[in-house]
Amino acid sequence: MQYIVPNVDLKMAKKIRIVGIYFISLALTFCLVSAGSAEQTQVGFKDFIVSKAIGNSAKKDLDLELLLNELETAIERTNKFMLLTRKQADLDDIAEEQQLAKSKAYAGDAAFEGFQANADYLLQPNVTHFIFGRESKQVPNLPGSFKIRDFGELQMNVRVIDPTLGAVSRTFPLKSSFATDWRLDTKSGGKPPKGHYISMAHNIAVKLADELVDFVYPMKIIKIKGTTVWLNRGRDGGLKAGQKLNIYFPGEELIDPDTGVNLGSAEEYLGRLAITDVKPKFSLGNIDEKTDASRISSGCILRKPN
Structure with a gap:
């Protein structure tokens, strides 16, 4: 008995299989997210507002991207909210996927251009005060030696906006600070390690997540x-x-x-x-x-x- 093997491009078959698995997985994910969204409150961040009272030197140390990551991570970890992204990189990825779904090569309904879920609440972060520096003093009778200490403070107001009413439902005042002990050093300049800023951003984020959970739930x-x-x-x-x-x-x-x-x-x-x-x-x-x-x-x- 003879078996006739059809002329199949194996590379093309592999691509079709991968694409098929991708869209099946994407469809299942979409269904799960849709089912969960009915139970979870949807929130999204608006762009930061930074007070004009914060000087240009301090603004160089004010890492808003890191701060946003900490805020979003803290809210996600509560497992009580669906977070709608406002990050440009994520939005660009979504737009690329939407264009891919429209193309002839990948026909399907994996993404819908122009479709965006509306947030139940928008969070408007406003940085009202920020300092991040180092203080130094010359040690008497000891040339080339200095006493130094690092300090910082981050203050924010986060407004909770109800889009359906166009009104501010609640405002959360948030604050985090640090100050190290005096220590000896041979240099008088420099800035505090980035870890201190990360700790302040993390503390602010945890406080916001707690306040938001208490407000909504x-x-x-x-x-x-x-x-x-x-x-x-x-x-x-x-x-x-x-x-x-x-x-x-x-x-x-x-x-x-x-x-x-x-x-x-x-x-x-x-x-x-x-x-x-x-x-x-x-x-x-x-x-x-x-x-x-x-x-x-x-x-x-x-x-x-x-």
Whole structure:
């Protein structure tokens, strides 16, 4: 028996197979992201605003790209938000993929030109104050020796903008600083190591992520027994044993009669509790003795004191 082998270009067949696998994987990813987006709040960063009060010398050390990476990474790690990219490099990659999907060689619906998901909230970062320097003093009676110390401070306001209303829903003031001990050196000039800036950017990012989670997904009591409560936030939400939290009854939702927009709820202050034990995903707390525990129930909102 003879077998007739068709004349097939093996290189072309391999390319077709790779392209097929690529689009199948992309389609599956798109479906998973679409399914997840219905449950996650979508947020995106607007371009930085840098205060004119920050001098040109300081601006050279203000690495906005690194700061944005820290902010986005901290928000992604909460696993509660879908982050819409505003980075030009990522947008260029998306545009290239969209053009590829339109071409005759790669027909399909892997990407749709002009399609962009709208953010539920836009975050507008505003750098209001920044210093990053080194102080030095000549050591008396010791030529060529100096006492030096490094210092820095980064202050930001991040506005949370609701695109549907075109209004600022909340503003988060954020601050991080450092100062080293005095040390001896043979040089008086120079700048602090970049690691100090990275630490400040990281601290700012973690604080923003915590504030954003508390704003969009308020902490709530999920179980109560006597004066002991369980709440839906743990180490993933930055809680620590001994931390105090205010307790609020959510009340009814307030709806604008003209626009139909949900304006929030009429919260009623009930008292305070202290965190006693922090687990990875939940925590336990004890209701303050001055608080009437009989008024506390599952669903009550918890907020950090101002």
